[in-house]
Amino acid sequence: MSNSPESDKEEQEVAASPQTLVLAPEEGLQGWLCVLGGFLCLFCTFGFLNAIGVFQTTYQETILSGYTPSSISWIFAVQLALMWAPGPLFGRLVDTYGPGPVLYPCGALCIFALGMTSLADQYYQIFLAQGLAFGIGSGGVFTTALVCVGQWFVRRRGLAVGVASTGGSLGGVIFPIFLDRVTKAIGLNGAVRYTALLIGILLAISCFLIQARLPRKEWNPDLKWFDLTLFMDRQFAFYTLGAYFVMWGLWAPFDFISSMAIDAGFMPTLALYLISIINAASVPGRLFPPYLGDTIGLFNVITFCSALSAISIITLWLPFNYHPKHAGIIVFALVYGFVSGAFISLLMPCAAKAGSLDKLGQRFGTFQVVIAVSCLTGLPIMGAILSRQGDTNFMGLQLFSGVSCLLGAGLLAVSTSIQGKLHKTWKV
Numbered sequence: 464m465s466n467s468p469e470s471d472k473e474e475q476e477v478a479a480s481p482q483t484l485v486l487a488p489e490e491g492l493q494g495w496l497c498v499l500g501g502f503l504c505l506f507c508t509f510g511f512l513n514a515i516g517v518f519q520t521t522y523q524e525t526i527l528s529g530y531t532p533s534s535i536s537w538i539f540a541v542q543l544a545l546m547w548a549p550g551p552l553f554g555r556l557v558d559t560y561g562p563g564p565v566l567y568p569c570g571a572l573c574i575f576a577l578g579m580t581s582l583a584d585q586y587y588q589i590f591l592a593q594g595l596a597f598g599i600g601s602g603g604v605f606t607t608a609l610v611c612v613g614q615w616f617v618r619r620r621g622l623a624v625g626v627a628s629t630g631g632s633l634g635g636v637i638f639p640i641f642l643d644r645v646t647k648a649i650g651l652n653g654a655v656r657y658t659a660l661l662i663g664i665l666l667a668i669s670c671f672l673i674q675a676r677l678p679r680k681e682w683n684p685d686l687k688w689f690d691l692t693l694f695m696d697r698q699f700a701f702y703t704l705g706a707y708f709v710m711w712g713l714w715a716p717f718d719f720i721s722s723m724a725i726d727a728g729f730m731p732t733l734a735l736y737l738i739s740i741i742n743a744a745s746v747p748g749r750l751f752p753p754y755l756g757d758t759i760g761l762f763n764v765i766t767f768c769s770a771l772s773a774i775s776i777i778t779l780w781l782p783f784n785y786h787p788k789h790a791g792i793i794v795f796a797l798v799y800g801f802v803s804g805a806f807i808s809l810l811m812p813c814a815a816k817a818g819s820l821d822k823l824g825q826r827f828g829t830f831q832v833v834i835a836v837s838c839l840t841g842l843p844i845m846g847a848i849l850s851r852q853g854d855t856n857f858m859g860l861q862l863f864s865g866v867s868c869l870l871g872a873g874l875l876a877v878s879t880s881i882q883g884k885l886h887k888t889w890k891v
């Protein structure tokens with residue numbers, strides 16, 4: 464990976480620090496063990512969340528059949544939002560005190576939440592356990608993994624974070640298949656308990672692998688967590704707004720594609736495996752586009768992939784309403800998985816470049832809160848659209864998803880243009 468000006472400046476800042484002598488060497492065995500631990504953390508959190516379509520479909524057909532798709536989708540919207548919203552708090556705790564105070568209790572909370580989910584049979588119980596408790600726990604584990612991996616890698620941070628993030632894609636491949644097979648054998652509650660056991664073992668291993676590179680420091684009570692003045696920077700404002708709209712519609716296929724396929728007469732097994740196909744295609748999407756971004760610019764790549772996400776929804780998924788063929792929906796799953804995976808993998812690296820290095824922490828915190836609002840509202844809106852159309856006509860939510868991603872891509876293009884003029888190059 465080529466060295467960016469941001470990486471060079473960060474290296475100089477670390478070298479100038481009076482604590483340099485106590486820092487472990489960059490990368491090395493411990494650094495790559497941390498990447499492995501991060502891979503396991505994202506497998507257990509983001510990977511499990513990528514299987515939301517399995518639960519949406521199962522709940523609609525079983526214990527929550529009396530609720531609308533919009534009401535059920537609130538469970539997963541809260542999960543997704545809590546992956547981002549507590550990021551400023553968890554990130555500061557990890558930076559100040561190391562991974563232990565966040566990783567250990569949040570990992571335990573994930574296991575406890577799944578245990579309670581396996582006992583739940585009422586909407587409010589599932590919402591509190593799977594939506595709220597698992598959302599908070601997974602947010603802490605997710606943030607700890609990314610922060611610690613970022614500490615160990617400066618020059619090849621994109622590669623390290625990309626490798627760790629593929630854990631989320633692999634989890635999204637395995638969990639839908641795992642849940643489907645085990646549910647058929649022993650029921651959904653038993654499947655969730657076995658999932659809790661698997662996640663518990665993997666998170667326990669990750670606790671031994673993830674270590675902080677930077678020493679502990681004093682808590683800074685004056686540091687801003689959310690800074691509205693950052694939006695005075697037009698480039699950051701357009702980037703954040705564009706990312707908001709893309710994330711608003713991005714999760715529609717993950718949550719609703721299985722239900723749509725079942726309504727079209729597909730076998731339930733194939734319908735649920737569509738989620739695994741999307742996540743399998745996102746593995747190369749999270750690895751190769753960042754390398755391309757080193758050549759032609761990260762902002763160019765994320766804008767292009769956002770536009771392709773919108774185009775694939777409108778041209779490949781929307782026609783499924785008229786021609787419900789296996790080949791068509793599988794092609795869409797493959798294409799969408801690749802381009803959406805690229806967008807997700809480039810989201811935070813581009814946020815890091817959308818402004819000066821001295822305000823990186825405030826920019827990350829502000830950006831994460833905005834993305835959390837997007838995740839919290841997108842799925843329920845699309846679920847409400849589906850309910851208004853009789854729970855069987857998916858065209859409304861598909862159009863909402865596609866137009867949202869297209870609008871977001873346009874705003875990202877404006878941000879990219881501003882960035883290009885600022886640096887006097889199109890490779891941004």
